[in-house]
Amino acid sequence: MVLSRFWLVIFIASITFVIFSLFAGNSYTIDHILNGKKDDPVLISEKYLNEIPEFIQDSIVKNDEKTFIINRDTLNPDTTYVYKNKTVKVYSGVQKTDGLLPTCKMTLFDIILPLMAYLAFFCGLMELLIISGASEILARKLSPVFAKVFPTVPKNHESISYMTLNFAANFLGLDSAATPFGLKAMQSLQEINPEKDKASDAQIMFMCLHAAGLTLIPTSIIGYRAAQNAENPADVMLPCIITSFIGTIAAMIIVGIKQKINFKSATLLVALMTVVAAIVGLLFYINGLDLVGKNFFTSNLSGLMLVVIIGFTLLFAFLKEKKFVEKETTVFDAFVVGANNGIQTGVKIFPYVLGMLVAISFFRNSGLFDIISNGLSFVFSNIGVSKQITDSLPVAMLRPFSSGGSRGFMIDSMSTFGPDSLTGRLSCIFQCSAETTFYVIAVYFGSVNIKNTRYTLATMLLVDLICVITAIFVATWFFS
Structure with missing residues (x-):
């Protein structure tokens, strides 16, 4: 309900502003809003x-x-x-972004079709994990921890393994793998959801933790900084980790308080300390490398882990081939069945993604977003906030709406102010430590036809705000 109203408000406010600007003489034409393309x-x-x-x-x-x-x-x-x-x-x-009609085309050809390809491949692998029993083993190992954070999820439930793979993919910056794992987790959680059109507590917790996006290797950010000739492209890695980690903890606490989860569990504390120790240990190792070593390590870790996941899945399926025979199928046929399910999921979420992206396109091209952005920057600058910080705020403001749009602002800020400026670095941390909230909600809840998202949107936006505030403090501490 909240998401639906927000979507309507964005559309109606943007249309009203466009009509007013046209008749007031502030704009000459509205054709670019409908037919224009980015950078025209x-x-x-x-x-x-x-x-x-x-x-x-x-x-x-x-x-x-x-x-x-x-x-x-x-x-x-x-x-x-x-x-x-x-x-x-x-x-x-x-033009800041594609118009309404080009956005419709872009949504299908540049987002949904590639996403369907990713979904087909990784859902095929996940079918192998299910039949071979690997997902059951992983769920059984992690059930003691997940039982504390997701008390409504039955012990050893298969959704635990999917959520684990999603978190691991996000952790390693594997966006192409994270989404299929996450969608499979949502579908699995939907099977135990007593109210099918209403988000369950477990789904809300998973969504908010996913949106916090704890990231260890921000590969794409490092790549963009290298392209802008940053002196040390990986110098934002630690601030990105700290910011996303605080966002993840904040999401867990906020949702946990709402759902009355007991955080005093020794199992949960041990798990959190293990994650922290792993992050600190890896950072010490990376900091001990020279520049070439750091670049080699950060460039290959994520890709290597993805290859390991694929290789393990196929090898385990081969070793457990008897289970496929019992199901009257083969490893390859099981993969094809899973891939087909992935394609069907992609078709199902297309209308949700289309509706959200078109609204965001209209919002940006109407000029209303720029007025709000400039207004907030003016307010912050007049209460003593550094201009270097206010110059990076458009990235933070646009990130919940559009990954591509915020990425464009990030690259522009590095080009304009320099990749090693506080503005350039802070823009990178904003881009890395927050999620495209509205897109993610549309995709994940759309995949299981949930209409009532309850307090998910408000919580995810609050977590985004916490990440922004944290990013400002961390960037100022590291680079001022």
Whole structure:
């Protein structure tokens, strides 16, 4: 219900603002909102040739292409005059994201189809884990810990193994594997959900922990920083780990208080201390490497772990081939059945993802997001917050809505202020330590047709805010 109302508010507010801007003369056209593509120039006015300054008229007439560009610099948008069909069209700035119709196309071809391919492969592997008994063994080993955090999940339930694989994939920065594991976990939890259209306590806890996104190796962030010629591309790794770890603990505590979970369990404390010890130990090891060693380690750890997971699954299935015979199938046929289930899941979540991304596209291109973002930056700057911090806030604000949009702001902040500036580094930490909240809710709850998400959205946004505040303190401590 909350998500539905929020979706309606975004759409209605954006449409109202667009219509008002058009009739108030603040914008010339709304075509870019419907049909424009990211980074296209935005048409701001159209005039007759004799209505523009004479020096521009002369430049257009002398130019073979009948165009003239002024303000050609890297920090400000160009203003371009194009003479065609007896009028001069004036363009200024570029579009922040795809319009409504290109977003519909992009959602299918750039998000859903690749996601369906990932789902097909990893759901095929998970079918092997189920039939071979590997998921049951993993669930049995971890049940004592998960029983404390997910008290409503039966002991040794298969969802435990799927949640574990999802957390492990997030931990290692394996986004392509994390989503299929997470969707399988949601579907497994849905089987024991007494109210099928309402999120269960276990599903809410899983979603919030997933959204906190505890990450050990922020591979993509390091790659973007290396591309921007950062002096040490991996120097944000420790701040990212600290911020995402605090976000994960915050999510566990907030949801745990709501669900009246007992956190005084010795088993739970031992598990948390083990995770902390593993993180600290690995960081000590990485810090002992030289720059080349760090780059090699961070580049290969995630990929190596994914290969190990795939190899283990196939080898274990081969060793337990008798169980497949008992089910009157083969290892390959079982993989195909699981892959087919993954494709069906992708088809099911497509409308949910489409509806959310189109609303976000409209929100951004309407100009309403920029006004809110600039307003918050102005407020923060006037209460004494450093300009280096306020310059990075657009990444934090956009991250819950759009991963691609916030990534664009992150790259722009590194290009504008430098990858080794506080703004550039803080933008990277924002991007790494938060989740695309609205997209994740649409995908995960959409996959199991849950309409009432209860307090999930509010909790995930609160965790996002905690991560933002933590990131600011950690980045200031490390890099100021």
